[in-house]
Amino acid sequence: MSLPMSSTTPLLEARDVHGGYGGMNILNGVNMTLNANEVGVIVGPNGAGKSTMLKAVFGLLNVTQGEILLNGQPIHNLPPNKLVERGMGFVPQEKNVFPSLTVKENLEMGAYLKPQNVKRMLEQVYAFFPPLVEKRHQPAGELSGGQRQMVAMGRALMAEPTLLLLDEPTAGLSPLYMNEIFDRVRQINAAGVGILMVEQNAKQALAIADKGFVLAAGQNRFTDTGAALLADPDVAKSFLGG
Amino acid sequence: MNELVFFINNVIIAGSVTGSIYAIGAIGVTLIFSIMRFAHFAHADMMTFGAFMVLLLTTLFPAAGTSIGVPTALVMLPLAMLLTAVLAVGIDKAFYKPLRAHGVKPIVLVIGSLGVTLMLQGLIRLFSGTGGQSLYVDDRKEIFRLALPFEGARAPIVITEPQLYLFVITLVAVVALHVFLNRSRLGKAMRAMSDNPELAQASGINTNTIVAVTWVIAGGLAAIAGTLLSLDVTFKPDLSFFLLLPIFAAAIVGGVGHPYGAIAGGFVVGFAETLAVFNWNVLLRPFRDSLPTWLELPSNLAFVGTEYKIVVPFFILVAILVWRPTGLFKGKVI
Numbered sequence: 001m002s003l004p005m006s007s008t009t010p011l012l013e014a015r016d017v018h019g020g021y022g023g024m025n026i027l028n029g030v031n032m033t034l035n036a037n038e039v040g041v042i043v044g045p046n047g048a049g050k051s052t053m054l055k056a057v058f059g060l061l062n063v064t065q066g067e068i069l070l071n072g073q074p075i076h077n078l079p080p081n082k083l084v085e086r087g088m089g090f091v092p093q094e095k096n097v098f099p100s101l102t103v104k105e106n107l108e109m110g111a112y113l114k115p116q117n118v119k120r121m122l123e124q125v126y127a128f129f130p131p132l133v134e135k136r137h138q139p140a141g142e143l144s145g146g147q148r149q150m151v152a153m154g155r156a157l158m159a160e161p162t163l164l165l166l167d168e169p170t171a172g173l174s175p176l177y178m179n180e181i182f183d184r185v186r187q188i189n190a191a192g193v194g195i196l197m198v199e200q201n202a203k204q205a206l207a208i209a210d211k212g213f214v215l216a217a218g219q220n221r222f223t224d225t226g227a228a229l230l231a232d233p234d235v236a237k238s239f240l241g242g
Numbered sequence: 243m244n245e246l247v248f249f250i251n252n253v254i255i256a257g258s259v260t261g262s263i264y265a266i267g268a269i270g271v272t273l274i275f276s277i278m279r280f281a282h283f284a285h286a287d288m289m290t291f292g293a294f295m296v297l298l299l300t301t302l303f304p305a306a307g308t309s310i311g312v313p314t315a316l317v318m319l320p321l322a323m324l325l326t327a328v329l330a331v332g333i334d335k336a337f338y339k340p341l342r343a344h345g346v347k348p349i350v351l352v353i354g355s356l357g358v359t360l361m362l363q364g365l366i367r368l369f370s371g372t373g374g375q376s377l378y379v380d381d382r383k384e385i386f387r388l389a390l391p392f393e394g395a396r397a398p399i400v401i402t403e404p405q406l407y408l409f410v411i412t413l414v415a416v417v418a419l420h421v422f423l424n425r426s427r428l429g430k431a432m433r434a435m436s437d438n439p440e441l442a443q444a445s446g447i448n449t450n451t452i453v454a455v456t457w458v459i460a461g462g463l464a465a466i467a468g469t470l471l472s473l474d475v476t477f478k479p480d481l482s483f484f485l486l487l488p489i490f491a492a493a494i495v496g497g498v499g500h501p502y503g504a505i506a507g508g509f510v511v512g513f514a515e516t517l518a519v520f521n522w523n524v525l526l527r528p529f530r531d532s533l534p535t536w537l538e539l540p541s542n543l544a545f546v547g548t549e550y551k552i553v554v555p556f557f558i559l560v561a562i563l564v565w566r567p568t569g570l571f572k573g574k575v576i
Contacts, residue, residue: 058444084446092444098437101430108427109434113446115427159446 009072011036011163011194012057017076018065019056026052028218029066032196034211036162039185039195041226043202043239044215050198051093053215054165057196058090059083070163085113089161093168093198096152099141103132106140106151110158117160125154128184146177153184157193164188166197182208202240206230214239247390247397248524257509257516259405259474262412265508266467267485268492269419269501270460276436276499277456278342280351284333285464286486287362290479291329292465293472294366295322297377304379315377316407319469323462330461331454333358359483367479374476377469404473415466416505419459423501428455436499484552488515491555495562497569506570510562511555518545518554 012034020026026049034040042050055061056076057068063076070086080090089110098106107125111118126133129150135143140151149169156164169185170178178201186208189195199205206212209226214235222235229235267289274282299318300306307314337358341351376383384403423429428451435442435452443449468482475481488511496507523543530539546554562570 060440080443081446081448084444090444092441095438095441098434098441100437101434105430105434108430109442109445109447112427112431155445 008035010034010069011038011071012040012196013069013072014053014057014066015069016066017053017056017063017068019061019063020052021061025064026218027056029220030056030213030215030218031220031223032211032213034163034194034196036194037189037192038210039189039208039226040197040211040213041202041205041209042196042198042213042215043205044221045239048215049218050215051167052218054090054167054196054198058088058165081113084159084161087160087162088165089156089159089163090165091149091152091156091167091169093171097140097143097148097155100139102137103140103143103151104136107132107154107158110155112159114159118158121158121160125157128157128187129154146173146180149173149177149181150184153181153188157188161193163194163196166195168198168200170199170201178204203230206240244397245525245528247399249520250399251397253513253516253520255399255401255405257513259408259512260515261509261512262408263467263471263474263485263508264489264492264512265505266412266415266463266470267482267489268496268504268508269416270463270467271489271493272496272499272501272504273432273456274460275493277432277453278338278351280348280355281490282460283352283355283486284358284362285460286482286484286489287359287366288326288330288461288464289468289471289482289485290366291362291468292322292326292461293377293468293477293482294370294479295325295465296469296472297370297375297379297477300377300379307381313378313381313403313407313473315379315381315469315473319466322469323465326465327458327461330457330464334453334457359486363479363483370477370479372479374478376476377472402474404470408470408474411466411470415463419463419501422459428452432456487552488512488555491559495559495569497571500569500571503569503571510570511558514558515551515554519548519551520544 010033012032014030014032017027017030018025030049030053032040042053044050052061056063059075059078059080067074068076070088075083075086098109101109104122107122108118111121131147132150132154135147140148143151153169166185169181173181182204185195185197197205206226206229212224212226212229213220214222214229222229222232224232267285271282271285296315296318299321300314304314307317337354338351341354386401386403387398388401389398423433431442431447432452432455434445435447435449439449471481492507492511493504494507495510496503496505521542521544523539523541526539526543
């Protein structure tokens with residue numbers, strides 16, 4: 001492994017994380033280090049525990065062994081609302097909007113803990129996702145898949161997170177929206193937000209990744225920079241479809 | 243003209259009274275369902291509890307309202323709402339929260355709430371006795387008679403003081419709830435949690451706070467409904483319990499989990515009940531001469547007798563659910 005060693009505390013550090021649902025272990029010792037302002041991408045075959053790892057980071061899963069640190073502070077088994085207070089944002093893959101609330105109300109809920117920021121952040125999010133402006137008074141349940149994803153990401157951004165977790169943000173989207181979402185992810189990162197995302201479109205995702213984590217059977221198989229993983233023939237052969 | 247007055251008195255006013263009480267009760271039931279996903283059967287006895295608190299307070303301070311010209315019972319209503327809200331939060335902490343913490347199925351909570359209803363009923367009966375008591379302890383129930391300025395109009399439109407208060411308070415409660423749910427941060431968070439509890443938590447919303455707020459609102463509204471009902475008739479320990487089924491019918495007809503649906507459902511059920519027991523013979527009387535002679539109108543031409551009033555909500559319930567399985571407004575699938 002040739003990860004650049006940083007002298008400062010990493011933004012997110014996972015050490016030998018084990019966990020799963022109802023006694024069944026899905027994660028069997030995952031390690032991750034992500035520094036501030038980095039994009040981390042988790043890829044791997046189905047059932048490798050990619051989304052499960054993301055859920056473990058966001059406190060939605062019982063971590064039975066190992067630890068997860070945010071800015072050096074242990075956070076495993078803290079409830080999600082506490083993690084939001086500490087600067088984490090999470091965009092689930094499914095059910096990621098409040099369908100009967102309007103777009104604007106969805107976004108307002110993102111800043112629930114920082115009501116004084118609502119106005120300023122609304123303007124920023126609208127500037128970031130212009131299609132949402134004209135839909136702002138429409139219930140989010142009536143939007144298309146791509147627009148919904150924008151609402152979901154916008155909601156998470158409203159809390160001004162330092163680390164944004166994205167679970168398959170491009171799943172089920174048309175190629176046009178897919179590129180749009182990848183562009184947005186890069187821009188969010190450029191604005192100083194660390195990103196950890198699970199992606200099916202591994203090649204495209206690794207291309208924008210500072211760090212790539214290839215999981216298989218709940219463990220790290222390869223961990224390197226995104227570019228190095230893309231160039232690695234072993235990774236390409238077994239995980240990127242040749 | 244007298245037929246019209248009869249219709250206004252016995253359908254418009256009576257239906258609005260019943261509809262308002264069903265609506266306020268059904269809002270509470272539907273809010274609890276939308277946040278905690280279970281049918282709260284103890285709701286009617288929370289209504290009785292609220293009315294009983296008003297009765298107690300009015301008996302203790304019978305003259306509190308005389309100086310401002312309002313029935314003492316209404317002066318005591320805000321305090322009774324507060325006490326009922328405290329009771330509701332307390333019941334949740336003592337009985338429902340431990341069950342939720344165990345991750346039980348909703349039906350366990352439903353059965354739990356049946357237990358709570360029996361307990362509340364017993365407790366209230368223990369202190370109030372089983373008979374009826376007027377909430378007008380020291381006041382006189384005003385009755386307004388509005389004579390119509392038409393020739394031949396002999397009977398006046400009759401409306402009582404508590405009925406007028408009932409319409410005003412229902413309107414205020416509905417508008418206040420609307421503003422709360424759509425304008426306030428907490429109200430929006432409540433709708434968000436009803437939509438998607440996991441995402442609400444992921445947005446930093448403290449779901450325990452929302453649950454407590456739901457009980458406060460449901461308890462307050464229950465006290466209003468119970469008190470207004472007891473003002474219109476008299477307080478009895480089992481008065482509200484008999485409203486439990488029509489209130490649930492109203493909540494389901496409107497679309498479960500939908501506060502505006504509950505209001506609509508309350509009035510649909512209330513008016514259906516009133517129309518079903520209304521004696522249509524009276525309205526046909528002016529046309530008696532133009533009817534064929536072989537057709538003899540029975541003196542009571544109601545769809546059902548008053549004693550079968552209770553079946554009407556269920557008929558409406560079945561009819562509407564066949565036509566629209568999710569209720570008038572699109573509610574949650576139970």
